[in-house]
Amino acid sequence: MKEFAYQRATAVHDALESVAENNTKFLAGGTNLVDLMKRGVETPARLIDVRALPLNGISEARNGDLVIGATTTNSETAAHPEIRRRYPALSQAVLAGASGQLRNMATTAGNLLQRTRCAYFADLASACNKRVPGSGCAAVEGEHHNHAILGTSPSCVATNPSDMAVAMMLFDAVVRYETLTGKGEIPIARFFRPVGDTPNVETTLPTGALITSVTLPRRAEGRRSRYRKVRERASYAFANVSVAADLTVRLGKVREVRIALGGVASHPWRARIAEERLLGGPATPERFRAAAEAELAAATPLPHNGYKVPLARNLVQAVLTDLTRQE
Amino acid sequence: MTDATRSEISLKVNGKTHRLNVDNRRSLLDALREDTKHAGPKKGCDFGQCGACTVLLDGKRVVSCLTLAVAADGSQVTTVEGLAADDDLRPVQEAFLRLDGFQCGFCTPGQLCSAVGVLAEHRAGWPSAVTSDVSPDHRCRLDAEEVRERMSGNLCRCGAYPSIVRAVLDAAEREEVKR
Structure with missing residues (x-):
């Protein structure tokens, strides 16, 4: 690991001033950043520890939105009564990620900004456009059984590893941040950038910005939602495919539906084509399957990850069917 | 002039305060060992x-290898040495x-610290990924699948x-009876 200076920020403004300096990064839980520093992928000259900032905790805004502070740990988010009551898919998604130890360390903002677990990204000897722009992509011709099938580009086929972000995509969360020039917010649907030919630029967060919170729009108590993850081990593994869904059925018809997929793209994938197909129509397993197929029609699987197409289709069908049974 | 890449820190390990001058790269695991x-x-x-480095940091189980000292x-840090008085x-x-929850013993310190964390998290009502209903009104019972x-x-x-799971369940039941 390269040597670095360390500072603990006590005010947001100080943190923002510090991070404006060359090659300085924010440190929160460290579960991803410290890992990447050990591997030489990240080589900051200075770390600004943001965990002493007053950005911790979950509170309800006056309009009923739920505000999750940036440094709230994943464990705190998953265990929070209001998250469990109103946004159960978010609690389930967070619990499906990492291990108990890592969830006690990892934070909301850090989870959103975590990097891909593509093995070539973590290996300095391999070509990777995300790590070294223009160097190529070793995964396209290499080991890619767990890589992306939707929204890929020839420059990068890596997936976003977050479970939490898939549920936040489902609930139309809003990411709030501060920069030295003021405050801003980004709806999560616009937070992650399409890959294009710049896979190294992953989000639309302005340079030098500090995420301060993530807001979940107001939602009635007791509304069903569900997160289901398929992986290669029973626990403690990244998703092959995951599905977060929210479904309201009245008189056999789909009144509201939201679907988000994980493990299939460079960012959590909102299945808007499937949602549009389903809205107003009969809530039947056959329709769920057809809607998932319509969403996946644009899939561009590689030689070793074609299994994700039927897996995603079946998982969408299963989760939606399950939600109709719970109604 | 002080070296910006080193820091004076204080760690309370198993109740005893240690003042250290550490390279900022030092993991908590290396600082402890x-x-x-x-x-x-x-x-x-x-x-x-792998979890072999698990300790309790301010009461929460964490992996000390990814924690910078x-x-x-x-x-406050509790290692396996500090679990028992x-x-x-x-x-x-x-x-x-009693239930033979180990063989070579290398992972045992981490298993024990993690288990103490698991029991505390369950007592606090935290659900897990296999909890059928995450609603706060639903009380999850520890069983083998949960452990x-x-x-x-x-x-x-x-x-x-198998023996580790039995041991954690046994401890959970004993703690339940005690309370």
């Missing part, structure tokens, strides 16, 4: 994947002995898992 001489936490993978400045073993330690899920961050290459 090399500086404060607590060899309980083990270096298995050093990348947060400098970032833990001012914290003298020979008065915790229920989970006693259960590991396997909650302990999944601790690998055991001997494969002593």
Whole structure:
């Protein structure tokens, strides 16, 4: 690991001033950043520890939105009564990620900004456009059984590893941040950038910005939602495919539906084509399957990850069917 | 002039305060093993994947290999050496002995610290990924499936898992009776 200076920020403004300096990064839980520093992928000259900032905790805004502070740990988010009551898919998604130890360390903002677990990204000897722009992509011709099938580009086929972000995509969360020039917010649907030919630029967060919170729009108590993850081990593994869904059925018809997929793209994938197909129509397993197929029609699987197409289709069908049974 | 890449830190390990001058790169695991001489936490993978380095940091189980020592400045750390007061073993330690919850023992310090964390998290009402209903009105009971899920961050290459699960469940029941 390269040597670095360390500072603990006590005010947001100080943190923002510090991070404006060359090659300085924010440190929160460290579960991803410290890992990447050990591997030489990240080589900051200075770390600004943001965990002493007053950005911790979950509170309800006056309009009923739920505000999750940036440094709230994943464990705190998953265990929070209001998250469990109103946004159960978010609690389930967070619990499906990492291990108990890592969830006690990892934070909301850090989870959103975590990097891909593509093995070539973590290996300095391999070509990777995300790590070294223009160097190529070793995964396209290499080991890619767990890589992306939707929204890929020839420059990068890596997936976003977050479970939490898939549920936040489902609930139309809003990411709030501060920069030295003021405050801003980004709806999560616009937070992650399409890959294009710049896979190294992953989000639309302005340079030098500090995420301060993530807001979940107001939602009635007791509304069903569900997160289901398929992986290669029973626990403690990244998703092959995951599905977060929210479904309201009245008189056999789909009144509201939201679907988000994980493990299939460079960012959590909102299945808007499937949602549009389903809205107003009969809530039947056959329709769920057809809607998932319509969403996946644009899939561009590689030689070793074609299994994700039927897996995603079946998982969408299963989760939606399950939600109709719970109604 | 002070070197910006080193820091003066204070760690309270198992109740005793240690003042250290550490390279900012030092992991909490290395600080414990090399500086404060607590060899309980083990270096298995050093990348947060095996759980052998698990300690309690301000009461919460964490992997000490991905925790920077400098970032833990001012914290209280409990290693396996500090779980029991003298020979008065915790229920989970006693259960590991009685039910043979280990083979070679390398992962055991991490398993024990993690198990103490698991029991506290369950007492606090935290659900897990296998909890059928995450609603706060639903009280989740610890069973073998729950223990396997909650302990999944601790690998055991001997494969002593069946006995580890039994020991954690046994400790959970004893603690339940005590209360």
